Amino acid sequence: MVEEASNKQVILKDYVKGFPKESDLILKTSIVKLKIPNQCSNDAVLVKNLYLSCDPYMRGRMAKTEGSYIDSFTPGSVSKFYYYNQTITGYGVAKIVDSSNPDLKKGDLIWGLTGWEEYSLIKLTQGLFKIQNADLPLSYYTGILGMPGHTAYIGFYEICSPKKGEYVFVSAASGAVGQLVGQFAKLFGCYVVGSAGSKDKVDLLKNKFGFDDAFNYKEEPNLDAALKRYFPNGIDIYFENVGGKMFDAVLLNMRVNGRIAVCGMISQYNLENPEEGTRNLLCLITKRIRMEGFLVFDHYGLYPKFLEMVVPLVKQGKITYVEDVAQGLENAPNALVGLFSGRNVGKQVVVVASE
Template sequence: MGEVKNTQIVLKDYVKGFPKESDMILNASATTNLKLPQGSTAVLVKNLYLSCDPYMRLRMTETGGGFQPLTPGSPIEGYVVAKVIDSGHPNFKKGDLVWGMARWEEYSVVDAPETLFKIQHTDVPLSYYTGILGMAGMTAYVGFYEICAPKKGESVFVSAAAGAVGQLVGQFAKLSGCYVVGSAGTKEKVDLLKNKYGYDEAFNYREEQDLNAALKRYFPDGIDIYFENVGGKMLEAVLSNMRLNGRIAACGMISQYNLEQGEGVCNLFLFVAKRLRMQGFIVGDHYHLYPKYTEMVIPLIKQGKICYTEDVTEGLENAPAALIGLFSGKNVGKQVVVVARE
């Protein structure tokens, strides 16, 4: 079928400190063939939506921060929603819609198609598969239900509560009969938490001089479950306010990602005194639960019992700015980049 243009977003070099748009380069001269070589077992996809996620910042370092590091000079990699253009794999055929990991470019060859999920439900927005029906949704589900095992009437605190994961955790908590409070960084986001997502209370952490006092105000009897997205001083304040046998699900610590030296937490003995359990997790270890999760959440979406907010950026060329905006709180909800409409 011949070569076609394949614009890419390339990582210039490993990043130190706060990332900049100039750390990523638009490569408009790349090309690709829209037909896979004979005998290939790969899948060729046309990318429709890109997912911007905080963990991607860690992959921009030489060590990867616990993840596989990205390669300078090569396209950035992340979660996408895409359409199959050609397939050498028996599980996928031309025209299938999928979500999974691919490169930030117009067309991607996925050499490990077992990492792709075929989209079965197309009566919901396709972009949802970057969020509520993709990695973010699974993260909220695994952390809240599988790790924290909520009980009706418990008190739940969610940091970065208006983000891709936090907005769902709060709604899951309310559906479970819990009291839930969230923190966010703007008045607009605080209003969303209370008026759209059903949080019982919410506060702007930037306006609080004393996080410990703020948490005591909203949780006079203490916190049973903390969904950890932030780390640092927020985690330290939470530990002082946890109840006996409290549970913490740690899915991220965005306050630490751009620091040369991470902040310490000074009250870790409270894990002993309060018999706390904190478990970090990577959602990729739990994708076997995806069918169970979609069976639960898709009816909730269709019945209007759960909502999801997206912050949509148009154009692959604007993806670097969209990604960097996560670290200053510019996004409201799940940050999505539209590469192409189906």
């Protein structure tokens, strides 16, 4: 007889407009068989989810959109197993319970896209990574050793092509990606300033992550003047996480031949009506700025190169990572919604189960 288990699942109640609320996400429970269905041949693994990652891009999936790089969630949809658009989905760390693929065995640890539930059936075509360095905290594979860390690496090293001594600005700098970009830049020999939304986060940037300086953007009535104060010689590299007025002010302060890696624009995600367009795009021409948006999954081929660099840095204590941990799947909706008011300090992660 096939063993069964209770399976808590987080479901999107309906498409969201404006800022998401905890009530937009509902918790349901089903019963799951702990064995892969016969029809799954060799293309699936059944996993027990251990950690889930809360990431800003998930806000776009909570709205009804077309033509995006990733599908919207399907409201009210729940299934015994996850393939796509049935539970809320995102990056996570999991342990394999059953596998129909010879390269992934029961007991192996993986990270990649999974369901927001206790157990998920995942197609291997979705891109899963077998965890090799299990001696490091497994939750790090939702952050520094997973998608956010790889994003910081690609944006800074591959997109921005840094040079030693350059001036680097990082917005949303205390978040999962920003905290790493700043530390990568410092290790490379750059001057780094970050912006964040509270005094505690500013202190974290300067005292924990080693930024040369940082400021609270909420206390700056004139962002252009603030950037001129922190970058009297201008900005060579901007790692864009915010958009809106911050982006407009940065353009005025970029140096000739500057580079901008566009990772996210969290200030725009919850707007029901788009803000007035960016006014300072002419700077892209006059200052010969190269600006490039990117998606990390286009660069998965460089993940081994990224690990080769970052794992020794973590083990040697040369890079620091801060997590904001929520315990239990029942607290996952609150944790996700908190991203959009800046409630989290560091990488927001949800603990679903112990290994």
